[in-house]
Amino acid sequence: MRKAILSSAAAAVALASILAITPKASHADEEAGVPTGTQRNVAGIVIHSGSRSVQVGTAFFVAVPSSVFPGRSFVYLVTAHHNLLDGNGSPRAGLLLTLEDSATGKMREEPLPAENRWVLDPNQVKADVAAIPLTPKGASIAPIPLGSLLGGDDPLARPETGAQVYYLTAATVGVNQRRFEALARFGHVSVADPADTEVIGAGLQTLSYLDGGSAPGFSSGAPVFVSLGLRFALWGILEANTSLNTDPVFSGLAGVLPARYVAETCKKMGEVQDKTLQGAKLPE
Known part of the structure; x- marks a missing residue:
């Protein structure tokens, strides 16, 4: 059933989705602007139209520590x-x-x-x-550690208006020799306290909101990071479709679904997979 946190089929891949935790970015990286450790957590979602690949959205990876296998994490695409x-x-x-x-x-x-194999927010x-x-x-990926997600209990979950933010999207560069690039776009917190918005x-x-002009449609699903002193944390998921909002109050702004929804979903999956793995042996 779709309402279940994990189907039996999804739970069966628990061992395959666990790996060593990726180290966090250093303070030196953070001070430079975009931490290098966050530049390999994004991926593009595309469809083929004729001979072209058309990007329809962005996704990113999150790592949730396992309580059964210390030092290992489950990896989720969000x-x-x-x-x-x-x-x-x-x-x-x-x-x-x-x-x-x-x-x-x-x-x-x-x-x-x-789509029916994906897990939605448990609450x-x-x-x-x-x-x-x-x-x-x-694949060259660097998942975002669960501890870098702003949750509902985090005192910094609602950063101040004007705080620096950036979001990452995936791009394919080149024609004959195509390569992957993570593109960063910058802005600031415009509406810190979430409010109801039609998407x-x-x-x-x-949603909360960031400024910096309207976001391209394929940016929906992009991870949005906020600067908290020397720390960068995941503030939420970009909702690029809100740039089409006809309300003049939100003109030029892009919505951000708070990271607590990501944290709740991934944490619950981790709990279910840990329960599935109890007594199992981690593959070499």
Whole structure:
């Protein structure tokens, strides 16, 4: 059933989605602007149209520590749920993930699981977030540690208005020799306290806002990081579709679904997978 936190099929991949924790970025990286450690957590979501790859959204990886295997983490791919749906609200067919190959450095594409295999928020299933256990073999990724997500209990979960933010999207550069690039776009916190907002394709959502001009549609699902002194933390998921909002109050702003929805979803999956793995042996 879709309401279950993890289906038996998803739980069966628990061992395959666990790996060593990726180290956090250093303070030197953070002071430079965009921590290098965050530049390999994003991936593009594309479909093929004729001979072209058309990007429809952005996704990113999150690592949740395992309580059964200390020093290891579960890896989840996270995106805005509406990226998995077409204009009629039906599951999109033929979705692919764009990644950087760790051996060649070139961009590659991998099929994404069907929409009904993704896990929604355990408390608010209508929240525009979807996640799935996924560890692409031989891909150059650096998942965001769970501790770098701003949750509901985090005293810094609502940064001050004007705080610096940036979000990352995935891009394919080149024609004959295509390579993967993580693109950073900068802005500031404009509306720190979340409020109800209508999102095209996702319905009513509780969002904060950043400035910096309207975001391109393929940015939906992008991770948004906020600067908190020497610390960069995941503030939330970009909702690029709010740039089409006709309310003049939000003109030029882009919505951000708070990171607590990501944290709640991934933490619950980690708990279920840990329970599944109790007594299991970690593969060499």
